[in-house]
Amino acid sequence: MLIDTHAHLDYPDFHPDRAEVIGRATDAGVTEIISIGTRIDSSTRAVELAENFPNIWATVGIHPCDVDNAPEDAIDHLRQLAQSSRVVAIGEIGLDYHHLPENPADVPANKELQATLFRQQLTLSVELGLNAVIHQRDSWDDTLAVLREFTGRVRGVFHCFGGTLEQAQEVIALGHLVSFTGIVTFKNARQVQATAQDIAIDQFMVETDCPYLAPAPDRGQRCEPAHTRRVAEYIATLRNTSLEEIAGRTTETARNFFRFQRP
Ligand SMILES: [Zn+2]
Ligand SMILES: [Zn+2]
Structure with a gap:
């Protein structure tokens, strides 16, 4: 049993065959999928998917690359969706x-x-008692500076983590987690492979970030949640352990972090 903790299942890439994609995930042992919102419309669709499929959960948020298109009352929309x-x-x-x-x-x-x-949005997380899915790219120092203002009030996961073990330990010390995508399987990804090899077993999760970042040997193709298995298998090999061990521990970490059954 595996959880794809970061999938963009609402994206049009999956319009032609979404039900088959979800079925293939189940067949591969990926029993739960978290569909991640990036705008108001995408967050709305993620919630709709989660309400229609018992093994799909949703997050709602505005991605930093989409802030220019966000409506003035974006936070009100998100608060509403998060109900x-x-x-x-x-x-x-x-x-x-x-x-x-x-x-x-x-x-x-x-x-x-x-x-x-x-x-x-971090303030909204505090208000609603929800954790946060963090995207940072080429913005490490500023991202940490903002997050430090919320230390002890919000936990985050640094998704698609590509940093060093020292960077991972820096965010873990602040109470956060990291998660790894198919990038870990890429030939030239030595740094993140070293991090995935040595990080504590209970401080990371696995994800696809699909439709992006298909693991080797499908790099460049459309990625889908079933590929979470390959990410976990690769990390198991790096750590000289079994897929079952990685699947069990990352699933436990994800369940504790996302707390699927809310009161
Ligand atoms: Zn991202
Ligand atoms: Zn994403």
């Missing part, structure tokens, strides 16, 4: 300095809006 008992976290939220506006003159305002929405 569903199928919503298990706020996310994905954070800072992304990799995909900044092309015009350098637009960059400062975009970064400021990213930080504002990140803080507002």
Whole structure:
């Protein structure tokens, strides 16, 4: 039994065959999937999916790359969506300095809006008692600086973690977790492989970030939740342990973090 803790199941990439994709996940032992919202419309669809499939859960949030399109009352929308008992976290939220506006003159305002929405959504997490799914790309110091304002009040998972063991330990010391995608299977991913090999067994989860980041040998193809198994198998090999051990421990960590059955 495995949990894909980060899938974009609502994306149009899955419109033609979503039910088959979910069936293949079950066949591969991926018994639960968390569908991650990135905008208001995507968060709404994630909640709809979670309400229609008993093994799917949802998060709601505005992705840092989507802040320019977010409505003024985004937080009210998210608060409303989070009333569903199928919503298990706020996310994905954070800072992304990799995909900044092309015009350098637009960059400062975009970064400021990213930080504002990140803080507002972390505040919403505190209000609702939900954990957060964190996206950071090329924004390590600023992401940690914002999160430090919330230490002890919100737990986050640094999804698609690609950093060093020292960086992983830095976020773990603040009460957060990390999770690994199919990147861990890529030939040139030595750094994250070393991290996945040595990190404490109870401090990480597994995910696909599908439709992106298909693990080797399907790199570049559409990824789907069934591939979580390959991520877990690869980590098991790195750590010289069994798939069952990785599956059992990461599932336990995910259940504790997302607390599927809310009161
Ligand atoms: Zn992300
Ligand atoms: Zn994502």
